[in-house]
Amino acid sequence: KAGVTQTPRYLIKTRGQQVTLSCSPISGHRSVSWYQQTPGQGLQFLFEYFSETQRNKGNFPGRFSGRQFSNSRSEMNVSTLELGDSALYLCASSLTGGMNTEAFFGQGTRLTVV
Amino acid sequence: GENVEQHPSTLSVQEGDSAVIKCTYSDSASNYFPWYKQELGKGPQLIIDIRSNVGEKKDQRIAVTLNKTAKHFSLHITETQPEDSAVYFCAATNYGQNFVFGPGTRLSVLP
Numbered sequence: 001k002a003g004v005t006q007t008p009r010y011l012i013k014t015r016g017q018q019v020t021l022s023c024s025p026i027s028g029h030r031s032v033s034w035y036q037q038t039p040g041q042g043l044q045f046l047f048e049y050f051s052e053t054q055r056n057k058g059n060f061p062g063r064f065s066g067r068q069f070s071n072s073r074s075e076m077n078v079s080t081l082e083l084g085d086s087a088l089y090l091c092a093s094s095l096t097g098g099m100n101t102e103a104f105f106g107q108g109t110r111l112t113v114v
Numbered sequence: 115g116e117n118v119e120q121h122p123s124t125l126s127v128q129e130g131d132s133a134v135i136k137c138t139y140s141d142s143a144s145n146y147f148p149w150y151k152q153e154l155g156k157g158p159q160l161i162i163d164i165r166s167n168v169g170e171k172k173d174q175r176i177a178v179t180l181n182k183t184a185k186h187f188s189l190h191i192t193e194t195q196p197e198d199s200a201v202y203f204c205a206a207t208n209y210g211q212n213f214v215f216g217p218g219t220r221l222s223v224l225p
Contacts, residue, residue, distance in 0.1 A: 004157075033212060043158075043203065043215040056212050090157050092213075101146050101209060105157035 002027065004093050004106035012112045018079040021109045025072050025093030031055075032074040033103065034066060037088040046089075049074050050097055081113045116141040118206050120216030127194050128224050135219045137204035138186040144206040147187045148213070149178060152201045161202075162189070194223045 005024040013019050025032050033056075034046040045058040049068035066076040072093075078085055088110050092103040117140040127133050139147075145166035150158035164171045164178045164187065171178050175194075180187040191198055201220050205213040 006157075042217045043213075045212040045214070048212055058212065101148075101207060102160060102163065103148070103213065104160060105150070107155075107157045 004091060004104055006089075006091055006106035006109050008109060009107065010110045010112075012114060013081050014114055015081055015083060017081050018077060019081060019111060020075055020077045021089055021091075021111075023074045023076075023091035023093075023106060025074070025091075026104060029093040029095055029104075030072050031094045031097030031103075032068060032072065033092045033094075033097070034074070034076050035090045035092065036060070037090055037108070038086075043090070046076065048097060055097070078111075083113050086111060086113045116144055116206055116208075116211075116214040118204060118214050118216040120204055120219055122219060123217065124220045124222070126222045126224060129194060129196060131194055133189075133191045133194055133198070133221055133223075135189045135202055135204070135221070136186060137188070137206075137216050138184075139206040139214075140185065141206070141208065142182075142185065143208045145209060146207050147178070147180060148205050149189050150203045150205065150215075152203065152218075154200075158203060191221075194221075196223050196225055199223045 007022045031050045033048040048056040052068045063079045068074045088108045090108045092105045094103040120137045148163035152158045177190040201218045204216040207213045
């Protein structure tokens, strides 16, 4: 069974640009969550999607957005990039995010903003 | 909202010894507590989890204990091996909500 796949693995962007990251969950999983990981702030929740709807949202500015497609694949977008957005962005998939809350992470996308 | 604390931040043990990492949580409604291991350059890997209706769970050399009254849970690794060296994260969640992670513990197993 294939795991969670995130693309690309590495990205370098310039301040002010925008970026789109992709996450393909484990087959059959319908919940996808996104996290930002930095040395200073640790793992912080961005948002969760379930059946193409955003179900939960963390405390990040509106520059961070996401969506989920009918095949459960998810994308997150960051607009007007800032230096502080440099981080490892992780997505986690789970069956439903409810009673079955085991969540499995991808390898992450390392975003560097210069 | 939920807040998760984790101690120690770094831990060094001799190969073969045991390692214990402790976490406390603030929200009494939290009912699912996973532990993740993250190796350099990789995403977090789920290694064990426990639900609030269980006090202890074991999987080979790894065990987790939960004290709901005191709102703390611990990861126990016995007979540590060099490949156990990694950063370990605890997390807490209420069903249907997002995970709140602890800040992590860097475990070094010295040969």
